[in-house]
Amino acid sequence: MSAQDLAGSSRVILSSTVPLSYSFEKKPSALVVSVVSRVSLRVQQAAFKSELVESVGWSRGKGSYAFSIELRRKGFSFEHKVRANPFELTIDLKPEEEPTEIAPPVRSAAVTEAPGGAAALPPAGRPTGALDPNKFRTIVIDPGHGGLETGAKGKFGVLEKDITLAIGLKLKDIIEKNLAFRVFLTRDKDTDVSLENRSALANNHKADLFISVHANGSMRKNARGSETYFLSLNATDEESRRLAYMENTSGLLEGQIEQENQDDVKMILWDLAQSAYLKQSSLLAENIQAGLNELLGTLNRGVKQAPFKVLTGVACPAVLVETAFISNPEEEKELGSEEFQDNVAQAIFLSLVEYFKSYP
């Protein structure tokens, strides 16, 4: 038995090694779950802290158990899902809507002022349901370069690989503090990671989003600004034909690939897995670029497309963020500052919240 807060709701999970039959009884500020089991159960409860759920108590009857989920307030709604083998009953509890104040949501305030980091989104006054709390999400953050591969270099010695890692760690932190998302980093220290392993990590974790963080470099001294890329396809004619076929069945891509074994078709398709997600990727890029424009004060270089190797094999919406130019001495200083790095992480975080409103 465990409980946790999601965005706008709280989730209680009852899991068991044996299958259970269950029923609900709703009270004004409590939900009682009655469970019937032929074998006797040993109840284990994980500690939790929740804004909505005050406590979960249980009592044993004859061949049955009653779990009482006590809430801190009256008026709630709930939904449940069940999974067999192993048995897992997931109950999502939502506070009943209070009459919503019509206040324009202030983007930056929404997160920074969240108390204790728990259930910070959506804040009071903001329409709930913007983020579907029933959906777990997995975000993979890819700090560009690393190890011997330094990436671009600044005049004052700032290295791209260090900036990308710092921002990546901050972004992971913000997401985890505010949302019940799983976040993975392709690297959390200064090591070499191949481009293939970066996309493989996202695919292995069945990521919902892949965000590669970079700092730009140009031969032009005065190049400056922020831009967000999504993949431009650079397929061969033969691959294009295969993709044209796959486009009609893009949702099935993953399923189809899994059934097949290590043959060429699979390799070619994995290699270009991103092609099935270009539309979502472009929307994600738009959101992130808007976020960067709002928070960074850098030159808006817009959303662009290029055949980035790290994006080609990612089987989910994926973007590459060029935060600012390390080759520009002014922006190099910015990139090295905690404040700027915090702002980048904040901007990307807010943007992906926006994105999930479009793709709940």
Add this chain to the structure above:
Amino acid sequence: MTKTKWLVLASIVIILAVLVFIFFWGGAEEKAGREAESPSSKAPTAPLETAGTRMVTLFFLSEDDDLLHPEEREVLSGPSLTDDLETAVIELIKGSAKDLVPPFPPETRVRQIFVTKDGTAYVDLTKEVTENFAYGSSSEMSAVYALVDTLTFNFKDIKKVSLLIEGGERETLGGHIDLSRPLAPQYSLIAK
């Protein structure tokens, strides 16, 4: 007696004369034929030096924007397409004669160029191309597309360009642009 003597002598003289005539005249005819041929290949004798040259448009960066800027240059041409391609790449690496910014490390050398039937030019460069620059996304895109666009723009038989380094395939120059497939030109990156 004397009559026959004279006749024999006369006939000998005639035969000799005919032989001499054939010898000189026949040779003269052959020679004339040869001479008639050779001037035709040298016909426009005046532009002899420019006959082996061509104009190429090279693409470099400018300090003003992020686009590729054309610079025309007269270079030696021929005999084969791969020679022309190599010359263009060498000139591109050499850099701008004006104040445009070179997209490649100038120490880079061309190892080999070959063209496949489908019109893909494989350009094999030395390791300096990756070792001497720490590429960011922008500089990497400039390098890759300055090369691709230069070759496809100047040579209509070239449809795509593939980059090799020290004879082998490389994923990227510096962690960004995918080199594992031949690249089509990006003329949208060229300044108008």
